Amino acid sequence: MANDKKLVEEITPMAEDFAQWYTDVVKKAKLTEYSGVKGCMILLPNGYAIWEQIQKNLDGMFKETGVENVYLPLFIPESLLQKEKDHVEGFAPEVAWVTHGGAEELEERMCVRPTSETLFCDLYSRIVQSHRDLPKLYNQWCSVVRWEKTTRPFLRSKEFLWQEGHTIHATAEEAEERTVMMLNIYAEFCEKYLAIPVIKGQKTEKEKFAGANATYTIESMMHDGKSLQSGTSHNFGDGFAKAFNIQYTGKDNTLQHVHQTSWGMSTRIIGAIIMVHGDDSGLVLPPRIAPVQARIVPIAAQKGGVLEKCSEVLSALKDVVRIDMDTSDKSPGWKFAEQEIQGIPLRIELGPKDIEKGKAVVVRRDTREKIVVEIDRLNEELPVILEKMQEDMLQRAVEHRDSHTYEARDYEEFKDILENKPGFVKAMWCGSRECEEKIKEDTTATSRCIPFIQEKISDTCVCCNKPAAKMVYWGKAY
């Protein structure tokens, strides 16, 4: 073994220190690297390849609903950012300001986009005249900047990658329909591709997006019981349209304001994949999103015929699954550990004895189950094993979430759960901001969402005992 390589280092056990486990996994799976720019992360090939898979699949789902991709400028002139009052108040404290171009000071400073509502509004106000121009269903894949003080890979960084969809519609109904449609797409994407079950619901007034009438969210539960907001969809009504004067001539020849939505999912979701599925050996990637779904590890590769057979198997499977082969001069044990750390769903072990018997040992990353498969049947069996693994991962995530979701009828019970049992708490709420604030102060938990599927846990607000308006999911959050 190479003498300039240390043995695969250990990852801090999850149960010992979840935050350190997360940092270790991100580092050892080679997903990101710290950069010389404080608070900005570098996405290494293993990390970026996951984002490429997310992009490809999510983008396909968007396009099926008529969404078109565009690209808008990185910069927002200060005067444009200020046009919508709530919006600028929400974002101005955390934007980066460009003041000079070359040696010259700019006449008007510009911020680096923290989100692009204002730019899309400015565009729409210029290209929309008639009801025939509606709807506009634009999306862009880009990076945005928010000047965060405390940062963690994927979860919070000064710059991150995301997609932001911005649509305008003739009617309030159409805008609402689109807002919910996109939330449903996020939910379907998380469950189908990422094996992450989500709770769909609405954010409270306190937690909604700056400038929105309503914010819908999908919330997922991490392995430590905390919640991660995994995608949001906003209905702006005609607030921005009025601020930016986006009007169209209706069929009845009167001038109308458009109704608007926006929705986004970011590289944060990679943090969710890690924290929902990972284990003490590292990352576990859901097969449908794994950039590499199977890795061939030759055993006793120096023996005649082994590498040739492995290469032959690799070629035969290339069109069936996303597959590679580890031909480095490391030991098989080292290669196994690396494949596990990186979360590659399947390992295919192929040595002289296996080849003699015409069989391969396939090892599932999630369960470590060893499955002996005839080499000639790998092309049929691998997709089946991957699908089964995908289903099992979703099932386990659902079970984990459900077994960590509690109900509270009074404030003592509520506080006790939040103190002692990591997870979600379902509890009734009167609808007041005061109760939300008191709960946050007492427990550090926040309202995650008012779920679309309502249940009646009790008659009164868990905090103030006044009549309850809604059932809410509460939890500590990333």
Added chain:
Amino acid sequence: MANDKKLVEEITPMAEDFAQWYTDVVKKAKLTEYSGVKGCMILLPNGYAIWEQIQKNLDGMFKETGVENVYLPLFIPESLLQKEKDHVEGFAPEVAWVTHGGAEELEERMCVRPTSETLFCDLYSRIVQSHRDLPKLYNQWCSVVRWEKTTRPFLRSKEFLWQEGHTIHATAEEAEERTVMMLNIYAEFCEKYLAIPVIKGQKTEKEKFAGANATYTIESMMHDGKSLQSGTSHNFGDGFAKAFNIQYTGKDNTLQHVHQTSWGMSTRIIGAIIMVHGDDSGLVLPPRIAPVQARIVPIAAQKGGVLEKCSEVLSALKDVVRIDMDTSDKSPGWKFAEQEIQGIPLRIELGPKDIEKGKAVVVRRDTREKIVVEIDRLNEELPVILEKMQEDMLQRAVEHRDSHTYEARDYEEFKDILENKPGFVKAMWCGSRECEEKIKEDTTATSRCIPFIQEKISDTCVCCNKPAAKMVYWGKAY
């Protein structure tokens, strides 16, 4: 016809005013829109979709050679930018500076990346130790900012999209091999996908990239005879490696500096597609890169059965070509004009009489040739027609370039050609910067490249009459 729509407006004829023709085509094909941010353009769906096709195909070619995608920060701290002397001198005058994060002034100002050599060097210096870590073949797709004064859609803007590959290698030979390999990939991509023939060669010392040992370029000729630098590949030697201390332990256990390359292609290439293939009716997109390759236009769509048949044909062809259908309430003439302006390669006209005869009229955008095809054979014929069109477009571009490439043996002839005949001039050069500068002053033409395929036009420099060192392509450039 809709009364709130004006007739399709005319495009300024190319022969009358090429620059205005270009602006008109970009606007009327709905590729870009001016933004509220001076000098930054908006890529509209028609424009961005072309970039998506470019990305998809070029990215595939990169990956086949082992390139991996990453994402590095948008910002470069001033101290990092300054580490390589030539590089900072080249870029500092045209960068945008971020000075504030939120309300706070930054301790060190940062520029928005104009290119990312410095960030990649900083990364490589931290992740490379051994010869086993080499080569690193990283690329990123992102936007960059250069504070240009005069801007034009695609050709020059303050922000543009591109890919930048940055590789490091153990030896100078490997780095040189990669530099040339990537230039060849750009050339192949341009010819195969964009139907744009290119001249491959090396930039002179005067024209090379800030900090590079050697810059290779592909130059293509626009319809007005001007040259457009369409992709560049740089060999940095170990200059950056020394400035950034990127070292590895070789097989002989000694410390060595890496050898480095970078290479990029940008949305500028969309400008080339427009100016090589466009005509007085608008854009003409090469079939292999066209986001929509064929559009069905129903004729007499109100007649029973027409729309149904068109939809049926659309469904049957969806897996064969990239196809859509214009079902708006505009007239067929208007739809034809729009399809032509947008450069969609094929139009499929389907009316009641066609349907009765079981035939469709297929119209090629480039030649306007009408081809009658049995509806049942469209799935076989369309790919053939598209391939033929692709070949013909390349052929015509080659002929245009060759018929506008001249040879000059003395300075009078040289100046005469550059004044009167738009195109390239092949002429000998002594190798001195003085002659390059004199030629630029006298003619506004620059050295486009020292082509890999050298010819001997004469014995002496076309400018100073001293002994010639190289044959150079000269021309006016975008």
